[in-house]
Structure formats: C-alpha cells, structure tokens
Amino acid sequence: MPAPKRIEPTNLNEWFGRKIRDLRDARGWTQVQLGEEVRLSGSRIAQFERAEDVPPQDITELLDEALGANGLLVEIRPFLSRTPYQKWADEFVGFEAKAIRIQQYTYVVPGLLQTREYATALLAAGIPFFGGDLDEKVDLRMARQSVLDGPNHPWLRCVMDESAILRAVCPPDVMHDQLEHLLKECERPRVRVQVLPFSRNRMVLTGIGLATLWTFADGQTVVYKEGVNAGGVFVTDPREVSLFASVYDQLQSDALDTDASKAFIRKVLEENYS
Structure with a gap:
C-alpha cells in the first residue's frame, strides 16, 4: 500500500504550523507535552499546527527555544497573517508590557x-454571546500575567469592589483556590490590592470598571477603555486621563487599606468557601 500523500502547505501560516509539528515530532513530544513546555494547553498547540491561529510573540519565543528552532520561528512570525482579534491582543499585551505602573478598579478578580x-x-x-475560542482567550489572559515578572517589574494597584469576591462566577472550589491565590499574590512587594466594601462605596461609576491606567517610564499615563467584546480604545487626552486618575484616587482612598483588605478576603474565604 502506498504511503499517505503528504499535503504541502499552501501559505506561510500553514508552513509555520507544519514546522512546529515537525520539530515537535522530532523530539517525540505530544501536543500536550509541548504545551507543558510553554505553559499552554495541547489544544492550543494543535491550533498553531493547523494554522488556525498564530502564537503571540512571547509564546513564539518559548516555542522556538523549546523546539530548538534557533530563531527560525521568531524570524518568520512577523510575516504571518493575523486576524483582527489576534492583532488587537498583540497590541494590548505589547503596550501593557511597557508600563511601570498599572491601576485598576474591578468588579471581578483582576485578570493579572x-x-x-x-x-x-x-x-x-x-x-455564547461574543463567540471566539475559549482556549485562546484563557491562554492570552494567562500569558499577560508574565508582565509582573517582566523587565519593567511594574507596580500593580487594584481596587476590588466587594462584589468581586462574592459574585458566584465559578464553582465554590474554584473560588476557594482563587481567593487563596489572590492572597498569595498580595504578598508580592509591588502588588497592592484593596477591597472597597459596599458600606464605603460612595460612587457608582461602572465605566471605570472597564478602564485600566498605565503609566510609562517617561511619566505619561494612558487609559485603556475596554469594549464589550475584544478591543477597546486608548485615551491619551490629558484632561480625560486626569479625570480617570482622580476618580481612581478617590476609590483608593475610600477602600480598606491593604492589611484590612487581606483580612476581609480571608474572612470571606473562611465563611463562604471553606
């Protein structure tokens, strides 16, 4: 019986995916094993190999190193086709990685x-409402967290509404682990999390809950306002940026201090998720 016909790539994206697969096969790894090397799921690796998606820059660098590609994957990646969502994700992550201070007010546990x-x-x-690939979105969010250990080693300042630790967005065991993880992250010297209890929340400003303030080494502060789905807008007008910064300062002032906030989180963890 003749061997199965080899289907050759028809574009650069397919060639890139085939190269990942060939390098993986040469090491005798499964997709899951390669995913473990670069902190991704096996299904995500499969997407890259089938040319259904292109890995972000940081993941491409990890793949190149893990597979011993000697810089080939990194060199080719800028020439690959990207969907609008993927282009937005790269722009967002690249921008955030340059910040030296990140400030947020959130109604859920902060993504980082x-x-x-x-x-x-x-x-x-x-x-169900916005579509998209769940693995892709989760992997992107997890990859973003590396910014805290990045070269800029930014300060992270988060004010969490009390609802963030009470809202049942996941099963109790997942929430238990999340709150324990949050308390552990609060021990980082540059991470400051404050809880804003209902009793102290004097302002109802839902818009700022979809905004992130990034401050850069040159002193400039930019506000990123999220859209309902992927994408958003960057605000650079000094007057509008100043308004967001003033509102955030007020929320931070109204919130519990960091020690009281950690005690509050522990109390909820013990009473609601033990």
Whole structure:
C-alpha cells in the first residue's frame, strides 16, 4: 500500500504550523507535552499546527527555544497573517508590557491575578454571546500575567469592589483556590490590592470598571477603555486621563487599606468557601 500523500502547505501560516509539528515530532513530544513546555494547553498547540491561529510573540519565543528552532520561528512570525482579534491582543499585551505602573478598579478578580480555572469560568460565560475560542482567550489572559515578572517589574494597584469576591462566577472550589491565590499574590512587594466594601462605596461609576491606567517610564499615563467584546480604545487626552486618575484616587482612598483588605478576603474565604 502506498504511503499517505503528504499535503504541502499552501501559505506561510500553514508552513509555520507544519514546522512546529515537525520539530515537535522530532523530539517525540505530544501536543500536550509541548504545551507543558510553554505553559499552554495541547489544544492550543494543535491550533498553531493547523494554522488556525498564530502564537503571540512571547509564546513564539518559548516555542522556538523549546523546539530548538534557533530563531527560525521568531524570524518568520512577523510575516504571518493575523486576524483582527489576534492583532488587537498583540497590541494590548505589547503596550501593557511597557508600563511601570498599572491601576485598576474591578468588579471581578483582576485578570493579572486570576487562576486559570477562574479565568476559564469567567470567560466561558461570555462565549455564547461574543463567540471566539475559549482556549485562546484563557491562554492570552494567562500569558499577560508574565508582565509582573517582566523587565519593567511594574507596580500593580487594584481596587476590588466587594462584589468581586462574592459574585458566584465559578464553582465554590474554584473560588476557594482563587481567593487563596489572590492572597498569595498580595504578598508580592509591588502588588497592592484593596477591597472597597459596599458600606464605603460612595460612587457608582461602572465605566471605570472597564478602564485600566498605565503609566510609562517617561511619566505619561494612558487609559485603556475596554469594549464589550475584544478591543477597546486608548485615551491619551490629558484632561480625560486626569479625570480617570482622580476618580481612581478617590476609590483608593475610600477602600480598606491593604492589611484590612487581606483580612476581609480571608474572612470571606473562611465563611463562604471553606
């Protein structure tokens, strides 16, 4: 019986996916094993190999190193075709990685401090409405967390509404692990999390809950306002940026201090998720 006919790639994306697969096969790894090397799921590796998606820059670098590609994957990646969502994701992550201070007010656990299971539950709830690939969205969120250990080593300042630790966005065991993880992350010297209890929340400003303030080394502060689905807008007008910064300062002032916030989270963990 003749050997199965080899289907050759018809575009650069397919060639790139085939190269990942060939390099993986040469090492005798499964997709799951390669995923473990670069902190991704096996299904995500399969997407890359089938040319259904292109890995972000940081993941491409990890793949190149793990597979011993000697810089080939990194060199080719800029020439690959990207969907609008993928282009937006790269732009967002690249911008965030340059920040030296990140400030947020959130109604859920901040994305940079989420566990994979919590992020999966949270993002899965939106898939029926907004579509997209769940693994892709979760992997992107997890990859973003590397910014905290990146070269800029940014300060992270988060004010969490009390509802963030009470809202049942996931099963109790997942919430238990998430709150324990949150308390652990609070021990990082540059991470500051404050809880804003209902009793102290004097302002009802839902818009700022979809905004992130990034401050860069040159002193410039930019506000990123999220859209309902992927994408958003960057605000650079000094007057509008100043308004967001003033509102955030007020929320931070109204919130519990960091020690009281950790005690509050522990109390909820013990009473609701033990």
